[in-house]
Amino acid sequence: MILPRSFYFGDSRDVARNLLGQILVRETEEGVASGIIVETEAYLGTRDDAAHSYKGKTERVRALYGEKGTAYIYLIYGMYYCLNIASGPDGEPECVLIRALQPLEGMDIMARRRGTARFDNLCSGPGKLCQALAIDKSLYGADVTQKGPLYIVKGAAPEKIEATPRVGIDYAFHTKDALWRFIVAGNAFVSGAKKKRALQNSPQTIDENAKLL
DNA sequence: ATGCAGATCGTCT
DNA sequence: GACGATCTGCATC
Numbered sequence: 001m002i003l004p005r006s007f008y009f010g011d012s013r014d015v016a017r018n019l020l021g022q023i024l025v026r027e028t029e030e031g032v033a034s035g036i037i038v039e040t041e042a043y044l045g046t047r048d049d050a051a052h053s054y055k056g057k058t059e060r061v062r063a064l065y066g067e068k069g070t071a072y073i074y075l076i077y078g079m080y081y082c083l084n085i086a087s088g089p090d091g092e093p094e095c096v097l098i099r100a101l102q103p104l105e106g107m108d109i110m111a112r113r114r115g116t117a118r119f120d121n122l123c124s125g126p127g128k129l130c131q132a133l134a135i136d137k138s139l140y141g142a143d144v145t146q147k148g149p150l151y152i153v154k155g156a157a158p159e160k161i162e163a164t165p166r167v168g169i170d171y172a173f174h175t176k177d178a179l180w181r182f183i184v185a186g187n188a189f190v191s192g193a194k195k196k197r198a199l200q201n202s203p204q205t206i207d208e209n210a211k212l213l
Numbered sequence: 214a215t216g217c218a219g220a221t222c223g224t225c226t
Numbered sequence: 227g228a229c230g231a232t233c234t235g236c237a238t239c
Contacts, residue, residue: 074231078223084231
């Protein structure tokens, strides 16, 4: 079941929390690649000085002014893409950044695209997951509430959620300390997971992998 | 285990 | 013209 557009309305921080446990699906000619969302961040538009849309409408963020459930994708540091989903109150240019996935389907495809065989290094970061799922600017503006190249289906709510400050936004004077990053507590696939724990808990099979959430 | 430099280019000032 | 909502590899301890 694909999550309906109404899922993305409301407080973007709630949407970010609710996205944990849901499943991001990417379909290409190579096949299907998917993963359970285990880490997100909320960006609250004009009331959040860490947000790209803080100063209002520019060409880059035009997708945030469309319908909720629209993909906002941007290039960072000239080499990696990051995926966001438009969310929040009607008319507000807010979104949720998808920061990490627990690989579910098409791990062979992801491993090839990423150039690594390590399970816990396939989708454990916003740039990594876009590379693993072949997400780039061509999907800018895609509707994730419709079956197509990129969509999100209903998964299972995680047991426990942790809230922390967002990553890489020290330049944000007002909101840098806000606890708007959400992760599935104890999950080994979040970004920056301790190497030690990842090594110890890294599952070896798809079934073990699915149980970890 | 931790730290730092380098890659690389679209977007905004 | 400067700077990232990042990641990797290499250096060092």
